[in-house]
Amino acid sequence: MAIIDETDRKILKELQRDASLGLESLGEKVHLSRNACWRRIKALEDSGVIRGRVALLEPGKVGLGLTVFMFIRTSSHDANWLTKFARATSDMPEVLSAYRMTGDLDYLIRARVSDVAGYDQLYQRLINKIDMSDVSASFVMEELKETTELPL
Template sequence: MSDIDHMDRRILIELQRDAEQSLETLGAAVGLSRNACWRRIRQMETDGIIRGRVALLNATRLGLPLTVFIQVRTNAHAPDWLERFSTATRAMPEILGVYRMSGDLDYLIRAQVADMAGYDRLYQNLIRKVPLSDVSASFVMEEIKETTALPL
């Protein structure tokens, strides 16, 4: 964060709120000209601070209302197993995030599916591709907070 100044932070806060706003609107919100905003955004993209811009979709409206967190434990920790696991999980569009964890849990997977049958298909597909020691799942009953905005 030391490579960005206060104005960059303000721009990033605004872009996290609405990345689709015009440069004129953004400039007015942060107190810069359109061109100055554009130059700063381009530099942050070049520096890898801004990785991309996406549309946030409503999973429920698209028929994928069930969020599941899958806890994975494995006895295999060899590089070839990790490569198979990484390749398998990256290829499954239902899987939105995969995290290697500290503590008792080896991996945490976040997935979005239509229903329990959709989860079961995902589970069966995953265990066909890579051996796992222990798999358990928790299903989201209520989403209290979900954001992509970083605390700047």
């Protein structure tokens, strides 16, 4: 774990809210000079605390209005299967995240698709790439909270 001080936390909070902030504006918000902000951001990037800076899109406005959670069970629990599964999911742009789980589920996928037909296309591509013993899905009816901000 990287060691970050309170000023780094302030910088990170501001960048999580708006990564497009200029160094002048950011410096004003965290009470640092432009150069001091730049040095701290560079150090946070070099240490891997900041993985990247992105634009957050409105999914419905780009034709991806449906969030689906796919629940995967497999009868194969070996390294080869996991490698194949990881490769298959990473090659599918609709898959936003994939997790290996504890408990009743083996894997959980969160994906964004246009509609139920888009989900079916994703499902068909996934089952053609990898053997699974059970796949079920739930569709999000209403998004109550979704954020990329980590609680610092």
